[in-house]
Amino acid sequence: MTARPNLFENVNRQFDEAADLLGFSQEIRELLKTPYREITVTMPIRMDDGNLRVFRGYRVQHNGVRGPQKGGLRYHPGVDLDEIRALASLNTWKTAVVNIPFGGAKGGVQCDPAKMSQHELEMLTRRYISKLSMVLGPTRDVLAPDINTNAQTMAWVLDEYGRKNGYQPACVTGKPLELGGSQGREAATGRGVALVAREAWEGVLGHAMKDARVVLQGFGNVGGHAAHFLSELGARVVAVADVGGAVRRAGGLDVPALTAHARQRGGTVAGFPGGEAFDPVELWSQDCDILIPAALCAVLDGDTAPLVRAPLVVEGANAPTTPEADRIFRERGLLLVPDILASAGGVIVSYFEWVQNLQQQFWDEAEVFEKEERILVQAFREVQAKVQEHGCTWRTAALVLALDRVKTANELRGW
Numbered sequence: 001m002t003a004r005p006n007l008f009e010n011v012n013r014q015f016d017e018a019a020d021l022l023g024f025s026q027e028i029r030e031l032l033k034t035p036y037r038e039i040t041v042t043m044p045i046r047m048d049d050g051n052l053r054v055f056r057g058y059r060v061q062h063n064g065v066r067g068p069q070k071g072g073l074r075y076h077p078g079v080d081l082d083e084i085r086a087l088a089s090l091n092t093w094k095t096a097v098v099n100i101p102f103g104g105a106k107g108g109v110q111c112d113p114a115k116m117s118q119h120e121l122e123m124l125t126r127r128y129i130s131k132l133s134m135v136l137g138p139t140r141d142v143l144a145p146d147i148n149t150n151a152q153t154m155a156w157v158l159d160e161y162g163r164k165n166g167y168q169p170a171c172v173t174g175k176p177l178e179l180g181g182s183q184g185r186e187a188a189t190g191r192g193v194a195l196v197a198r199e200a201w202e203g204v205l206g207h208a209m210k211d212a213r214v215v216l217q218g219f220g221n222v223g224g225h226a227a228h229f230l231s232e233l234g235a236r237v238v239a240v241a242d243v244g245g246a247v248r249r250a251g252g253l254d255v256p257a258l259t260a261h262a263r264q265r266g267g268t269v270a271g272f273p274g275g276e277a278f279d280p281v282e283l284w285s286q287d288c289d290i291l292i293p294a295a296l297c298a299v300l301d302g303d304t305a306p307l308v309r310a311p312l313v314v315e316g317a318n319a320p321t322t323p324e325a326d327r328i329f330r331e332r333g334l335l336l337v338p339d340i341l342a343s344a345g346g347v348i349v350s351y352f353e354w355v356q357n358l359q360q361q362f363w364d365e366a367e368v369f370e371k372e373e374r375i376l377v378q379a380f381r382e383v384q385a386k387v388q389e390h391g392c393t394w395r396t397a398a399l400v401l402a403l404d405r406v407k408t409a410n411e412l413r414g415w
């Protein structure tokens, strides 16, 4: 296994490829790469067993030139400042590529939620928000769910932020519907992944979605909903791996049954009786048409990329592919739809949630889904046009579109 890469350096290598095409000066590059603000907080928590533990958390606000900074909050043992910095910068490019009026941020706490009670997670979330609340808010920085956080976590965020600042539902998205969440937000990222996969598989590669064979890493919010919508489009989900194990079935797994199984088994697909268990390390070499990493960063690297047999990779996760793997895919002629486009459905519907909260409106699911699809498909076409104009990869093309928009906003503000 390759050593853990410096993720922010990786994102900036990708940035430079696009900046070269745009002819950006060193000054502009430095301005756009450098995060506005990076905060590290420590959170002492009295655990259920009476012991005190000190957790470390981060919030990086990368860029707010196009609007309030926006980004998820993740809980994971592997969280560090470098990872959060990389993910914050990706959110700047993601909101720009789909042209919604937000900047980019990300937060994380180094912890293992699988070993914590709900009470401990609530205390941790409240302490994190209480330490950061002065730099958060509807016009400053708006949180959302990410790995191992969910609508309940966002409800605690809303409540803790409200204690100091009064009730402001637009301070966080991905909330429960009962607290001002938006219809369709929970499914939005996975739905977007499925829509983008359809646009690439049918529109670019010229195949039918019916019976397209899909392999996923991750069956949480993103992977689980992507599997659901892809099977609705007629695709067959032939293999899934997650933190607990892996399962496959050449004829296609029964996605609703797999979802029900995972719900009963603490979130994992392991032990699903409707498929064959296999070693998750074999996931990347499964024979399939569409491969969707929807879990962790940097899983497609110099070791795993050569194993991939799918002609199409759609990045549901953020930063799942290292520059070395990008190079391998490019040389092999694989089509890779990058994270900043493929996983943008979530932040698009978060934007809708923020708008609804500010205007005290409630849209129905059909309206949310129709608007999400319109924005995503438009962004997809704009990126495709840049691919054709520059003869570059989809990642570089998406970054060209995004960097240009952020630079223009900077200039208009007089920087």
Ligand SMILES: NC(=O)C1=CN([C@@H]2O[C@H](COP(=O)(O)OP(=O)(O)OC[C@H]3O[C@@H](n4cnc5c(N)ncnc54)[C@H](O)[C@@H]3O)[C@@H](O)[C@H]2O)C=CC1
Binding pocket: 072, 145, 146, 147, 148, 149, 189, 217, 218, 219, 220, 221, 222, 223, 241, 242, 243, 244, 267, 268, 294, 295, 296, 297, 316, 317, 318, 343, 344, 346, 347
């Ligand atoms: N939730 C959202 O709206 C958005 C999430 N993303 C990205 O999508 C990815 C997944 O996020 P969520 O689905 O929200 O998280 P989640 O916590 O709901 O699910 C994470 C999934 O990854 C799996 N996983 C964890 N460690 C693993 C390992 N070592 N090997 C294989 N699988 C492993 C888990 O078992 C689970 O199925 C992350 O990269 C996140 O940044 C991107 C855009 C928005």
Ligand SMILES: O=C(O)CCC(=O)C(=O)O
Binding pocket: 070, 071, 072, 073, 091, 094, 106, 142, 143, 144, 145, 146, 173, 318, 343, 344, 346, 347, 348, 350
């Ligand atoms: O604000 C959101 O909805 C999530 C944005 C985010 O962190 C992401 O897309 O990775």
